[in-house]
Amino acid sequence: MDFLDLPPLLGARGTLRLPGSKSISNRSLLLAALAEGETVIRDLLDSDDVDRMLEALAALGVECAREADGTCRVRGVAGPFPVKQADLFLGNAGTAFRPLTAALALSGGEYRLSGVARMHERPIGDLVDGLLEIGADIEYLGNEGYPPLAIHPGQAAGALVRVRGDVSSQFLTALLMALPLSGRETVIEVVGELISRPYVAITLDLMARFGVEVAREGWRRFTIPAGARYMSPGELFVEGDASSASYFLAAGAMGGGPVRVEGVGRHSIQGDVRFAEALAQLGACIDMGDNWIEASAPEGGRLKAFDLDLNHIPDAAMTLAVAALFADGPCRLRNIASWRVKETDRLAAMAIELRKVGATVEEGADYLYIVPPARLRPAAIDTYDDHRMAMCFSLVTLGDCRVRINDPKCVNKTFPEYFRVFASIAQPVPVIAIDGPSASGKGTVAARVAAELGWHYLDSGALYRLVALAAIGEDVSFDDETEVEALARELPVRFEHARILLGDEDVTDRIREEDCSIGASRVAVLPSVRAALFDRQRDFRRAPGLVAEGRDMGSVVFVDAAYKFFLTASVEARAQRRHKQLMDKGIAATLHDLRNDLQSRDERDAARVVAPLRQLADAVLVETTSMTVEEAVSFVLENVRARQAREVG
Numbered sequence: 001m002d003f004l005d006l007p008p009l010l011g012a013r014g015t016l017r018l019p020g021s022k023s024i025s026n027r028s029l030l031l032a033a034l035a036e037g038e039t040v041i042r043d044l045l046d047s048d049d050v051d052r053m054l055e056a057l058a059a060l061g062v063e064c065a066r067e068a069d070g071t072c073r074v075r076g077v078a079g080p081f082p083v084k085q086a087d088l089f090l091g092n093a094g095t096a097f098r099p100l101t102a103a104l105a106l107s108g109g110e111y112r113l114s115g116v117a118r119m120h121e122r123p124i125g126d127l128v129d130g131l132l133e134i135g136a137d138i139e140y141l142g143n144e145g146y147p148p149l150a151i152h153p154g155q156a157a158g159a160l161v162r163v164r165g166d167v168s169s170q171f172l173t174a175l176l177m178a179l180p181l182s183g184r185e186t187v188i189e190v191v192g193e194l195i196s197r198p199y200v201a202i203t204l205d206l207m208a209r210f211g212v213e214v215a216r217e218g219w220r221r222f223t224i225p226a227g228a229r230y231m232s233p234g235e236l237f238v239e240g241d242a243s244s245a246s247y248f249l250a251a252g253a254m255g256g257g258p259v260r261v262e263g264v265g266r267h268s269i270q271g272d273v274r275f276a277e278a279l280a281q282l283g284a285c286i287d288m289g290d291n292w293i294e295a296s297a298p299e300g301g302r303l304k305a306f307d308l309d310l311n312h313i314p315d316a317a318m319t320l321a322v323a324a325l326f327a328d329g330p331c332r333l334r335n336i337a338s339w340r341v342k343e344t345d346r347l348a349a350m351a352i353e354l355r356k357v358g359a360t361v362e363e364g365a366d367y368l369y370i371v372p373p374a375r376l377r378p379a380a381i382d383t384y385d386d387h388r389m390a391m392c393f394s395l396v397t398l399g400d401c402r403v404r405i406n407d408p409k410c411v412n413k414t415f416p417e418y419f420r421v422f423a424s425i426a427q428p429v430p431v432i433a434i435d436g437p438s439a440s441g442k443g444t445v446a447a448r449v450a451a452e453l454g455w456h457y458l459d460s461g462a463l464y465r466l467v468a469l470a471a472i473g474e475d476v477s478f479d480d481e482t483e484v485e486a487l488a489r490e491l492p493v494r495f496e497h498a499r500i501l502l503g504d505e506d507v508t509d510r511i512r513e514e515d516c517s518i519g520a521s522r523v524a525v526l527p528s529v530r531a532a533l534f535d536r537q538r539d540f541r542r543a544p545g546l547v548a549e550g551r552d553m554g555s556v557v558f559v560d561a562a563y564k565f566f567l568t569a570s571v572e573a574r575a576q577r578r579h580k581q582l583m584d585k586g587i588a589a590t591l592h593d594l595r596n597d598l599q600s601r602d603e604r605d606a607a608r609v610v611a612p613l614r615q616l617a618d619a620v621l622v623e624t625t626s627m628t629v630e631e632a633v634s635f636v637l638e639n640v641r642a643r644q645a646r647e648v649g
């Protein structure tokens with residue numbers, strides 16, 4: 001399984017340009033295709049769902065020319081599609097599948113529409129029923145009520161059509177966009193309460209831009225006038241995606257901010273801009289311009305607990321489920337039953353994954369009740385082939401908590417560049433990685449640098465020494481990888497101030513003895529032991545920062561460390577330092593033996609296949625043979641501070 005590890009963050013701030021709205025992109029493409037004249041669509045979203053729509057339109061005889069800058073020129077066919085036979089694969093793109101079903105039912109041809117397995121689990125029966133009512137001929141090729149579909153030439157002709165509004169507003173959208181093809185006056189009556197109304201508002205707004213004005217009586221009855229024909233508006237700009245904006249606005253509210261998104265603003269036609277209002281209700285500071293929105297943390301720092309009906313912003317509401325983890329009390333998200341028929345059953349998926357990071361969650365038929373944990377827990381998040389799950393859970397990192405996002409490429413559905421853009425506003429908890437050979441002084445220097453900065457300190461070598469000690473205690477051979485790995489996974493270790501406890505035993509000095517030194521370098525060559533200690537080491541990364549020392553801090557465990565050093569000294573100097581260190585502790589050793597032992601450990605550490613000791617190209621060399629401890633500490637601190645100053649400047 002492909003995955004992406006995201007580090008814990010100190011905060012978020014910055015400005016970004018949003019990708020185009022998926023809803024507007026796919027609606028615009030279809031309307032431009034059915035219209036008379038050429039439409040130049042600017043800032044079209046570049047994503048999987050839009051690709052599916054473009055492929056379908058090409059197969060149906062519509063010329064669409066896409067340019068690198070996000071412009072797409074569509075030569076409209078001025079009515080039903082000219083190609084009368086086609087087999088269309090629409091992936092998991094609901095915004096392509098539903099409207100095309102309706103438009104093809106009125107195009108008088110033989111068509112087959114299919115998608116990925118999940119698309120075949122998403123209901124379409126209510127739309128098909130509406131189309132059958134007006135004379136369309138549609139056949140289910142799999143399960144009744146679900147894709148795939150075969151559409152045959154029918155007599156679809158308008159008049160009166162009824163459609164349910166309480167499962168997906170896309171059914172109504174599909175009928176609205178397709179029915180002008182009949183040329184007759186058609187009335188659509190919504191049965192049941194219409195959900196996600198803002199999405200229908202987008203449809204009506206875009207239809208009007210293409211010259212078709214729909215008369216609306218509340219949200220129950222819509223009349224398409226006789227003789228309605230789509231006419232190209234010439235040029236059309238796609239707004240930034242308001243649902244995608246929600247992750248960044250939430251990041252600003254949860255991570256200090258300000259975070260500004262460009263591409264949507266107070267005149268947006270997308271309902272999800274109202275996510276900003278919801279955030280404001282949680283106490284976030286929101287500012288809005290014509291084409292931007294900005295969010296910062298509440299005055300008191302913490303978001304307020306909430307109980308909200310979120311029917312009007314079903315997609316952006318998912319972001320609030322993660323925001324609930326940052327609230328000052330339990331939160332309720334109500335009226336979100338539509339989540340169950342989206343890319344996955346989002347109610348179930350969200351509940352499962354929120355629990356993984358420590359929340360207590362009650363999952364109702366149409367609500368979630370979320371009790372935030374006192375402290376978030378690192379977890380590997382499953383994303384269910386749902387782009388929004390992946391994007392939402394990236395925000396957990398703002399709780400000083402690392403997360404692993406499984407199958408991160410699912411964001412390609414709507415926002416292929418998401419993680420790159422997220423990284424551009426993220427402020428990771430900084431790491432100073434100090435690697436080097438034995439007895440070079442890296443432990444002494446790292447501990448002092450950490451104390452000076454008030455950061456956390458990781459002595460990664462101690463973990464390998466502890467594994468060696470556990471192996472000695474359990475009489476396990478250092479070469480028995482399976483047994484040693486099991487010990488490494490279960491290691492009952494606690495770091496308490498300057499003391500190290502294994503179980504209840506204080507082993508701070510014991511692990512420095514020679515048998516543990518040699519054992520540590522032997523167990524450290526075992527790949528599964530290194531893997532077993534990987535997350536344990538990464539858990540030391542906490543605000544305000546971490547100084548980590550060892551052999552592979554900069555190369556493997558904290559590859560993204562902001563500051564990397566390679567601290568070394570001649571083997572002679574190191575042997576003398578170790579000799580003095582042992583003498584001071586009253587431990588007998590000869591300089592000759594220590595020198596040999598250091599050399600063989602260095603060779604083993606440098607020669608092993610996994611995570612060998614080496615100086616990285618991006619690590620600053622600290623050659624300490626003729627430096628005092630104080631000089632080495634000052635060198636590291638000055639280097640870090642100089643770079644911090646450059647970054648701020």
Ligand SMILES: Nc1ncnc2c1ncn2[C@@H]1O[C@H](COP(=O)(O)OP(=O)(O)OP(=O)(O)O)[C@@H](O)[C@H]1O
Binds near residue numbers: 445577627
């Ligand atoms: N620049 C230095 N000059 C002189 N002595 C030093 C210097 N740096 C460290 N020392 C001393 O060398 C000894 C070994 O240092 P330390 O234990 O920090 O090394 P290390 O690289 O962490 O070793 P190991 O990898 O075995 O854990 C300590 O007693 C320390 O005080």
Ligand SMILES: Nc1ccn([C@H]2C[C@H](O)[C@@H](COP(=O)(O)O)O2)c(=O)n1
Binds near residue numbers: 524549550605
């Ligand atoms: N990141 C690390 C840290 C240590 N080791 C190995 C190599 C050493 O021989 C042994 C003990 O380390 P020390 O306490 O001397 O720093 O553990 C490693 O492979 N990777």
